[in-house]
Amino acid sequence: MTPHFLVSADTLDERAAVECLASDGAGAVATFVGRVRNSSRGRDVTRLEYEAYPEMAQRVFEQIADEAKTRHEIIDIAIHHRVGSLSIGEASVVIAVSSRHRAAAFDACRFAIDRLKQIAPIWKKEHGPDGSVWVEDRP
Amino acid sequence: MQVTVRLFAAHREAAGTHVVVAELPDGATVSDALERVCAQHPAIAKSARGIAFALNRTHVSADAALADGDEVALLPPVAGG
Numbered sequence: 001m002t003p004h005f006l007v008s009a010d011t012l013d014e015r016a017a018v019e020c021l022a023s024d025g026a027g028a029v030a031t032f033v034g035r036v037r038n039s040s041r042g043r044d045v046t047r048l049e050y051e052a053y054p055e056m057a058q059r060v061f062e063q064i065a066d067e068a069k070t071r072h073e074i075i076d077i078a079i080h081h082r083v084g085s086l087s088i089g090e091a092s093v094v095i096a097v098s099s100r101h102r103a104a105a106f107d108a109c110r111f112a113i114d115r116l117k118q119i120a121p122i123w124k125k126e127h128g129p130d131g132s133v134w135v136e137d138r139p
Numbered sequence: 140m141q142v143t144v145r146l147f148a149a150h151r152e153a154a155g156t157h158v159v160v161a162e163l164p165d166g167a168t169v170s171d172a173l174e175r176v177c178a179q180h181p182a183i184a185k186s187a188r189g190i191a192f193a194l195n196r197t198h199v200s201a202d203a204a205l206a207d208g209d210e211v212a213l214l215p216p217v218a219g220g
Contacts, residue, residue, distance in 0.1 A: 053214070057219075121219075
């Protein structure tokens with residue numbers, strides 16, 4: 001069984017994230033998949049390199065899940081993030097949420113990815129024809 | 140006391156290592172650990188802007204007190220997702 005909170009060097013599997021959710025009472029499952037794009041702020045990107053503080057990221061994912069459950073009427077949530085070198089089109093993050101009704105699943109999914117970008121100890125380096133740079137997102 | 144300081148991303152590259160072991164006096168804080176690491180690896184001082192800290196895998200402020208065996212982490216601005 002795939003764990004709910006995962007930092008992995010392996011390819012992410014959206015279906016595995018959905019399947020690990022408790023969902024017997026769920027009428028809705030919403031997922032968000034973040035993918036590697038071929039450009040960023042006007043520069044071409046050929047690949048991304050993700051680095052995490054994995055032990056802490058795991059705990060931060062649990063914290064985000066607790067916050068999502070407090071704010072939204074959801075049943076379960078899974079957060080999976082990739083690390084290592086990723087090619088264009090590969091999934092960098094998968095979030096899956098189950099709930100009784102659809103609104104809570106959509107809202108919690110949005111909340112979780114926004115929060116992850118704010119607080120998860122994860123970094124990315126963009127590689128392109130113009131060189132390489134560590135990204136400093138301002139959420 | 141002895142603490143382990145973990146480095147990531149631009150800091151790790153600037154220092155050429157992902158971990159620094161720092162010997163600090165009793166009463167030292169996270170800020171003292173940062174100062175020690177910057178003294179050993181001046182390249183990090185240049186990119187210390189916007190830095191956040193973790194102590195034993197929990198976010199803390201720079202004035203958090205340290206104990207022997209603690210794990211400090213210097214966290215550059217994050218960019219997950």
